[in-house]
Amino acid sequence: MRSSDPYIVLTLEGAAKMAESKLSLGSLNIRHVPSEDLYVVTTVETARDIRLQVEIPRKYTALHWGDPLYSAQWMRPTTEHINLNHLMLLRRPGASIPFDDFRKMLPGVSDPGGKLGLLITHDPQIPSEATEAGAAEFAGWLVHRTGVRAIAIEAEPAVVGLAQLTGRWPIEQLAANSVMVVGCGSIGSAAAEALAGYGLGSVELVDPDRFLWHNMLRHALGPESVGRFKVAAMKDHLAQHWPQQTVVAHRRDVVAEAHYIRPLVDRVDLVLCAADGIAPRRVVSHLSRRARKAAVLACVLDNGSIGEVIRLRPTPRFGCLLCLRQQLADQGAMDAEADQELDYGTGRVHQPMTAVPPDLRYVGMFAAKVAIATLLESLHGDHTQQVPGEHAIIGLRPAGDLAAPFDLSQAGDVRWSSIPRPRASCPTCSPG
Numbered sequence: 001m002r003s004s005d006p007y008i009v010l011t012l013e014g015a016a017k018m019a020e021s022k023l024s025l026g027s028l029n030i031r032h033v034p035s036e037d038l039y040v041v042t043t044v045e046t047a048r049d050i051r052l053q054v055e056i057p058r059k060y061t062a063l064h065w066g067d068p069l070y071s072a073q074w075m076r077p078t079t080e081h082i083n084l085n086h087l088m089l090l091r092r093p094g095a096s097i098p099f100d101d102f103r104k105m106l107p108g109v110s111d112p113g114g115k116l117g118l119l120i121t122h123d124p125q126i127p128s129e130a131t132e133a134g135a136a137e138f139a140g141w142l143v144h145r146t147g148v149r150a151i152a153i154e155a156e157p158a159v160v161g162l163a164q165l166t167g168r169w170p171i172e173q174l175a176a177n178s179v180m181v182v183g184c185g186s187i188g189s190a191a192a193e194a195l196a197g198y199g200l201g202s203v204e205l206v207d208p209d210r211f212l213w214h215n216m217l218r219h220a221l222g223p224e225s226v227g228r229f230k231v232a233a234m235k236d237h238l239a240q241h242w243p244q245q246t247v248v249a250h251r252r253d254v255v256a257e258a259h260y261i262r263p264l265v266d267r268v269d270l271v272l273c274a275a276d277g278i279a280p281r282r283v284v285s286h287l288s289r290r291a292r293k294a295a296v297l298a299c300v301l302d303n304g305s306i307g308e309v310i311r312l313r314p315t316p317r318f319g320c321l322l323c324l325r326q327q328l329a330d331q332g333a334m335d336a337e338a339d340q341e342l343d344y345g346t347g348r349v350h351q352p353m354t355a356v357p358p359d360l361r362y363v364g365m366f367a368a369k370v371a372i373a374t375l376l377e378s379l380h381g382d383h384t385q386q387v388p389g390e391h392a393i394i395g396l397r398p399a400g401d402l403a404a405p406f407d408l409s410q411a412g413d414v415r416w417s418s419i420p421r422p423r424a425s426c427p428t429c430s431p432g
């Protein structure tokens with residue numbers, strides 16, 4: 001079998017219709033996509049002259065379909081292990097069986113005349129050793145008078161999506177958790193996608209802005225979302241790719257509407273802040289500390305030359321964003337918060353706009369990874385995803401000219417450190 005050979009796509013519904021039918025032979029409607037040399041089963045005869053439509057992925061209907069096939073059938077042979085023969089034939093590129101010989105093996109197969117026919121054989125009794133060797137319950141055949149060729153069937157498995165990770169990734173644990181994502185721009189949209197991909201059960205998206213053309217280059221959303229509110233468009237985007245996740249969209253400003261945000265922080269397990277500017281990050285640092293929730297803050301600094309991910313955990317060991325920045329200021333490091341604010345307020349030239357798109361996605365995914373590791377560790381006692389510290393500096397396009405701890409000189413380098421204990425005078429960390 002070569003990848004250039006034609007393929008048949010059989011959805012789970014189509015397979016079930018054949019498997020549950022009392023017939024041993026029925027007709028099929030199979031559509032052909034010539035550009036892909038792909039066949040898609042669209043109707044199945046399940047009882048004499050009863051043909052049922054099979055639902056197919058919506059995107060397929062937009063493909064350019066070829067002429068209908070002259071004859072297409074499915075068959076459940078009672079004797080021969082025909083699907084084992086199929087496997088052996090499939091492994092011999094170019095091999096075919098003379099039509100008359102094939103018809104002797106499978107009486108009932110239609111004569112396609114001078115045209116091309118197609119057959120699917122269903123063998124529910126296939127021996128397990130044959131299954132292990134690669135033989136399948138459904139097998140496809142291109143039937144022509146000049147010879148019959150085996151073709152591959154891509155049958156939809158019973159389990160698709162995140163459930164495929166069962167036993168290899170804690171999907172049940174993460175399905176019970178929720179994260180609030182503040183800021184649905186370049187970094188936030190990438191983080192939201194990654195959280196869904198890790199199997200997080202629910203996400204609360206917070207962003208007051210609309211998605212505009214200039215956002216598109218660095219964003220998960222495309223032109224169909226221009227003009228929409230980012231949270232609403234992201235909610236639809238996530239629902240399409242990760243239907244298992246609950247997404248709530250909040251068209252709110254985390255700074256101006258802190259009264260609205262506060263109960264949300266109480267409700268979620270962690271806050272991931274990807275909003276740019278000093279104020280939203282400070283608000284998230286403060287509200288999450290007060291709600292005793294962990295927070296992960298992600299941004300790029302120095303015109304996108306480095307990424308920064310900070311994890312704030314509400315324990316006596318770790319201070320807040322202000323405590324960290326104070327320590328860095330005492331050490332003479334760059335004022336990262338002021339750097340964030342550069343050009344801010346013009347409404348057009350934000351810091352992330354100087355970074356290249358995959359670098360921002362990388363930082364967003366990195367932040368999601370840290371958030372997931374934190375949930376697993378703190379809520380599920382799963383230390384297998386433990387990250388090395390609380391503060392990560394990520395080399396994107398570093399020039400090596402910044403003071404420590406931002407003095408990375410290589411792209412792809414990640415430097416982890418801890419963050420200081422709470423300062424006694426801190427308005428966020430001190431109990432009050």
Ligand SMILES: [Zn+2]
Nearest residue numbers: 320323426429
């Ligand atoms: Zn503090």
